[in-house]
Structures are given as C-alpha cells and as structure tokens.
Amino acid sequence: MAVWDKNLLWSFMFLLAGAVGQTVIYPLTSTCAVRGSTVTLPCTFTPRKSFSDGWREVPLKIVRVRWCKNHEICQGSTPSVFDINSTNSDPRYQYLGDMKTNCTLQIRDVQQGDSATFRFRMEADHPEGHFINRTGVTVRVDDGSKIIIISSSDDKKLSRGETVTLLCASVCTFHQLEVTWFKDGHTFSDTGPSLRLHSLTAEDSGNYTCALKKNMKTLSEPYSLQVEAGAGGNLPPIPGVVFVVLLAVIALVLFIIERRLRAAEDQRAAEPS
Numbered sequence: 001m002a003v004w005d006k007n008l009l010w011s012f013m014f015l016l017a018g019a020v021g022q023t024v025i026y027p028l029t030s031t032c033a034v035r036g037s038t039v040t041l042p043c044t045f046t047p048r049k050s051f052s053d054g055w056r057e058v059p060l061k062i063v064r065v066r067w068c069k070n071h072e073i074c075q076g077s078t079p080s081v082f083d084i085n086s087t088n089s090d091p092r093y094q095y096l097g098d099m100k101t102n103c104t105l106q107i108r109d110v111q112q113g114d115s116a117t118f119r120f121r122m123e124a125d126h127p128e129g130h131f132i133n134r135t136g137v138t139v140r141v142d143d144g145s146k147i148i149i150i151s152s153s154d155d156k157k158l159s160r161g162e163t164v165t166l167l168c169a170s171v172c173t174f175h176q177l178e179v180t181w182f183k184d185g186h187t188f189s190d191t192g193p194s195l196r197l198h199s200l201t202a203e204d205s206g207n208y209t210c211a212l213k214k215n216m217k218t219l220s221e222p223y224s225l226q227v228e229a230g231a232g233g234n235l236p237p238i239p240g241v242v243f244v245v246l247l248a249v250i251a252l253v254l255f256i257i258e259r260r261l262r263a264a265e266d267q268r269a270a271e272p273s
C-alpha cells in the first residue's frame, strides 16, 4: 500500500513537473499595427523535456512548430499561417524563432485580415509534448491611427549648436512604413520615423509635423521648436580636451617606463651569469 502510494505520488509529481515545465509565453498579448506595416509577435516557449510512461522517463523532442490564426487548438489539418513542416506558407508570415525556445513570429505588409488572434503550437515526437497556449496574441489592424511627435529633449527652447531628435510615433506600430516630415509646410527628404536636427541654428525654429507617407490624414499636431539665438553651445568642450591630453600624457609615461624596464632586462640578459 505504501509503495503504491509512493508511486502515485511520484507520478503526480512528474505530471506536475511536466505541466509546469511546459510553457508558451507571449510577452505581448495584444498589439496594434497600421495596415502595410511590419509587426512582430514576441513569443518564447519551454518544451517538456521528458515524460514518464510508468517506470522510465522518455525523452521528448520538438519536431513541429506552427502558428494559427483564430484557432484555439491549431492541430491536425487546421490551416496555419506558419508551419515548419509546410513549404507553402504565405511569405508575409516569417518565423523568427527556432525549435528550442524562441517562437517569435513576424507579419509583414499587415492586411485587414490580420485583425485576429494568433496562437503558437509546438508538437513533440510524442503527443505528451504537444502544447498550445490559447491566450495568443491579438492583433488589431488600424489604418489612420493618431500620430504624435516626441522630442528627445524635454525643453522646447533649445540653444544654438545643440542636437535634438524628433520621433514620429503612434500607439499602433507602423514599422517599415515611410514617414513624411514637414517644417512650416516644407518637406524633408528623411522618410524614417526619427528626424535628427544637429548644430541647431535659429533657422531650425518652427512648427514640425509628420505623417505616414501613404496616408496624409494621419498628420500629427505641430511640434513647436524654438532655438534661442544667444551664444552658447559653440565653444569647444574644454573638460573633454583636458581629459584627452591627460590620457595621452599617461600613455606616454607608461610607454617610457616600459621601454626602460625592457632595456634593463635586455642588459641583464646580455650579462654573463
């Protein structure tokens, strides 16, 4: 009776260890992306290493990984957006993960139909190791999301010579989509999400806006930048110069000491012992 109890206890503990050891984590369970952009669904997993078939531990190995759209179980012949064992997956869905721990999926050129819940499923060489986390990642596809400008400086008044970076941002990611930058109606050639303005002069003062190139309705509220005409910012950074000179002097002293030591050593070596 006692032996049987012990076995039961062990089985129970293996079961528990298996259940606990097997996870799929979606660090981001919901996200929002602008149509046409690229969105990444981060995902990590820990497969079950082995299972107990009564007396022995049978090792498990992951042989298949897949992602499904709007499906709770994603097994068998369920259509999947990505399947490691299928060659005809839509190339818009890129698996950035592996067969061990990383199950990250990237969706390029996001379409309206990607407004869905995506779930990852792993399959081992034995059904004991099959697992899906039904939580999934819910993607919302947005077309004209509100865009704002974020500045790298808290100050709206900057001094001449300073550098500032403006970031065109939105709650919905628009990764890979081109941005148009405006200053008082004029456009810039930059098409990235950030605009770096260095060696500021009074002429950089003005109202900045940005929008997604393919949808001007997304135009942000103006960001007003003022560069103060006064002096400052153009003097060489003296502490930096002093630091460099000091470093050079130290290096020189070390070099001389090293040469002296080596010379002394050579001399000693040359002397007959």
Ligand SMILES: *[C@@H]1O[C@H](CO)[C@@H](O)[C@H](O)[C@H]1NC(C)=O
Pocket: 022, 023, 024, 025, 026, 027, 028, 029, 133, 134, 135, 136
């Ligand atoms: C399922 O995913 C959610 C979200 O990442 C996570 O909190 C939860 O722990 C996961 N469950 C399992 C059993 O992996």
Ligand SMILES: *[C@@H]1O[C@H](CO)[C@@H](O)[C@H](O)[C@H]1NC(C)=O
Pocket: 063, 064, 084, 085, 123
């Ligand atoms: C998937 O492909 C791998 C090799 O790429 C193979 O070992 C495995 O058995 C396949 N799994 C299924 C379920 O077909």
Ligand SMILES: *[C@@H]1O[C@H](CO)[C@@H](O)[C@H](O)[C@H]1NC(C)=O
Pocket: 044, 096, 097, 102, 103, 104
């Ligand atoms: C998973 O792989 C992607 C692509 O290589 C990488 O960007 C990401 O950092 C990896 N995630 C983890 C948790 O290692």
Ligand SMILES: *[C@@H]1O[C@H](CO)[C@@H](O)[C@H](O)[C@H]1NC(C)=O
Pocket: 184, 205, 206, 207, 222, 224
């Ligand atoms: C920037 O916009 C503000 C109002 O939002 C206006 O008062 C100011 O004159 C504008 N500056 C320029 C340079 O157009």
